[in-house]
Amino acid sequence: MPPATEATADAQLKPLARGLAVPPGVPARSNVPSVRYDLAVSGTGELTPDDGVPGDDGPREIFERGGASWYGIQFHQRKTASGERFDMTAMTAAHKTLPFNTRVCVRSLVNGSEVLVRINDRGPYAMGRVIDLSRAAADRIGLTGLGIKQVALSIVDREGMRCGGLPVEASDAQAPAPVADRARAPAPARRKAAVPPRRRR
Incomplete structure (x- = not known):
């Protein structure tokens, strides 16, 4: 058999048909649900934080979601709305409506980490x-x-x-015990100067 020449090799190559690489009759649109970007809107939703630890009591109910900010050294030791001093090293937080001393589990929707705050x-x-x-x-x-x-x-009320993968104890993120006022010693009574008796004339 004679060896194939370049002309016969080119004649065997056929151009590819132009078009979508999708079989006929199949819709080109993906069936994967689109990603929601409305996480900045406050309110409840279907996203249920759950650490997946065996023995957990199931997904917690979301109270609210939205943006979280933080404050630190510029407010350290200033009085908060509850009357106690702000401590930037304590696990505390500010909220518009939740009662003081409410314990809240804050879950990051970016990395999934959690922190318990009061x-x-x-x-x-x-x-x-x-x-x-x-x-x-x-x-x-x-x-x-x-x-x-x-x-x-998520409100932690039980x-x-x-x-954060750990069971919440009753003492976690509780309000600090009130400092007892020191009993003030009564001021010493002032002694009245002795008045000499009047001499009778």
């Missing part, structure tokens, strides 16, 4: 933000580098609920 202040009042974390709480979920992060809030 509400002791009011705020934030910026559009789209639902909670203001202390510096320490913000560090726990990697918020300080970003400034604002999307989070989901002992044994989980936050």
